[in-house]
Amino acid sequence: HSAHGGGPIVKDHLWYFFGGTKVGWQFRQPGTDTQPVKDTYQRYDDRLSGKVTWKASNKITVNQTGLYEWWQYLSSFPTVTQAPENLAWYPGDIRLSGTEVNWILNSTTVVAAHFTYYAQPTSFIGMGPNLSKSDITTPGIQDSATNINTGGYYSGNSSQVPWRRAADAKITKFVSSDSM
Numbered sequence: 001h002s003a004h005g006g007g008p009i010v011k012d013h014l015w016y017f018f019g020g021t022k023v024g025w026q027f028r029q030p031g032t033d034t035q036p037v038k039d040t041y042q043r044y045d046d047r048l049s050g051k052v053t054w055k056a057s058n059k060i061t062v063n064q065t066g067l068y069e070w071w072q073y074l075s076s077f078p079t080v081t082q083a084p085e086n087l088a089w090y091p092g093d094i095r096l097s098g099t100e101v102n103w104i105l106n107s108t109t110v111v112a113a114h115f116t117y118y119a120q121p122t123s124f125i126g127m128g129p130n131l132s133k134s135d136i137t138t139p140g141i142q143d144s145a146t147n148i149n150t151g152g153y154y155s156g157n158s159s160q161v162p163w164r165r166a167a168d169a170k171i172t173k174f175v176s177s178d179s180m
Contacts, residue, residue, distance in 0.1 A: 045071040092122030119163040
């Protein structure tokens with residue numbers, strides 16, 4: 001599912017664009033439970049994006065864009081040999097924005113400035129015996145004869161927040177061959 005729209009807010013000065021996409025799917029591998037727990041098997045990836053353009057004057061224009069995308073799903077789907085308790089839950093999101101300012105100084109000179117922001121927090125979290133999507137310590141299976149713990153917590157439990165911010169500015173000057 002998706003929806004997008006845009007148009008003027010203030011004629012000849014302020015415009016917007018907005019869009020959203022919802023992607024969700026649910027399925028099972030052969031050999032899995034016939035009645036899966038919906039929240040356990042649910043996978044989705046959703047996005048929102050937008051842009052606003054502002055013509056502040058005949059010489060200054062500002063553009064602001066943004067994107068937010070979020071998702072969650074299992075590292076793999078349960079099978080006869082891979083119990084849900086032994087899987088990892090993978091939630092995360094992307095946060096992205098950009099700002100652009102263009103300023104016409106005179107008929108031959110333009111200044112452009114940009115700022116961008118990006119972050120993508122993600123993690124892998126063990127499902128655990130209660131399929132809680134938040135268990136990072138409880139073993140999924142404990143063999144009573146050997147007292148060996150297996151599964152339950154994903155050995156790669158991790159969380160990360162990579163990010164980047166950048167800014168730049170550029171002056172463009174038109175020089176004709178007649179003035180050289």
